[in-house]
Amino acid sequence: MRGQNAAEKNLFQSTLLPAADRELLAGIMSEQEKLQPTDAATRHLVRRLVDEPDRWALFLDIDGTLLDLAATPDAIQVPLSLPGDLAAVSGRLGGALALGTGRSLPYAGGLFAPHRFPIAGLHGAQARRADGTGSVVAETPALAALKHRLAEETAWMEGVLIEDKGAAVAAHYRLAPAYDTALERIMRDFAEEAGPAWVLQPGKMVFEIRPSRADKGEAVASYLEQPPFMGRLPIAIGDDLTDESMFALANARGGRSIRVGSLSTATCALAKSSSPSSIRSALATVAATNARKTAAAS
Numbered sequence: 001m002r003g004q005n006a007a008e009k010n011l012f013q014s015t016l017l018p019a020a021d022r023e024l025l026a027g028i029m030s031e032q033e034k035l036q037p038t039d040a041a042t043r044h045l046v047r048r049l050v051d052e053p054d055r056w057a058l059f060l061d062i063d064g065t066l067l068d069l070a071a072t073p074d075a076i077q078v079p080l081s082l083p084g085d086l087a088a089v090s091g092r093l094g095g096a097l098a099l100g101t102g103r104s105l106p107y108a109g110g111l112f113a114p115h116r117f118p119i120a121g122l123h124g125a126q127a128r129r130a131d132g133t134g135s136v137v138a139e140t141p142a143l144a145a146l147k148h149r150l151a152e153e154t155a156w157m158e159g160v161l162i163e164d165k166g167a168a169v170a171a172h173y174r175l176a177p178a179y180d181t182a183l184e185r186i187m188r189d190f191a192e193e194a195g196p197a198w199v200l201q202p203g204k205m206v207f208e209i210r211p212s213r214a215d216k217g218e219a220v221a222s223y224l225e226q227p228p229f230m231g232r233l234p235i236a237i238g239d240d241l242t243d244e245s246m247f248a249l250a251n252a253r254g255g256r257s258i259r260v261g262s263l264s265t266a267t268c269a270l271a272k273s274s275s276p277s278s279i280r281s282a283l284a285t286v287a288a289t290n291a292r293k294t295a296a297a298s
């Protein structure tokens, strides 16, 4: 039997392992996650989604909420069991599950293939609705030129990674924390230069210039006007500053909000959960319960 240490956990989506081994490993790890003690926030989450599936709509951030953060944006790993668990939870909620992320919509969509969930990308500026239709904010020539100059101006900052997201651009400094202040100054100047259609969005070891016309709270509000979200109470789960607008909206609508992880800044979330693995564990538990109920009913 395979070992069960943290290094192997990181091999979930490694192409170095044969498919059968990857499936075996994913099975072992998802069983392990189910055995981990969950915090009060995730225990309540499971109870709500199992007992009252017609009452709630679920809005989930991706990085740092569903997935463990990694040293670089492209190094994140999707546990093999997660897309299926999300699909099962979505099915239990009648499709009222949406993802909200700072990632671009095409990138975020690809993480959970073959499943197609409603996704709000670029912090809500791009949306794929439950019916498959969507809206996308386009990159402008001015932003393209600005991104080019930004890459040049930060080239000397070793370890700073510029992520081109199309209609947004992020500067990550997780590998170069000493550049925090200098990078913020540059990003603030560029955001100002970009004009009122863009704003500076700080996050965990990242400064981003994103479209100003939408935020995650507005994205959640927009979903709640459409079936199958309409008439349900929102549960918003996120881990970063950009998720605060989603928490505030969920609270204002009589829903629930959960902040994941240990960010030290204040939050308006009503509950806290320790880690993405707690959230994944809760989703796996709901998915397994759903499967048992479906089997018992047939």
Ligand SMILES: [Mg+2]
Residues within 6 Å of the ligand: 061, 062, 063, 064, 065, 238, 239, 240
């Ligand atoms: Mg996040």
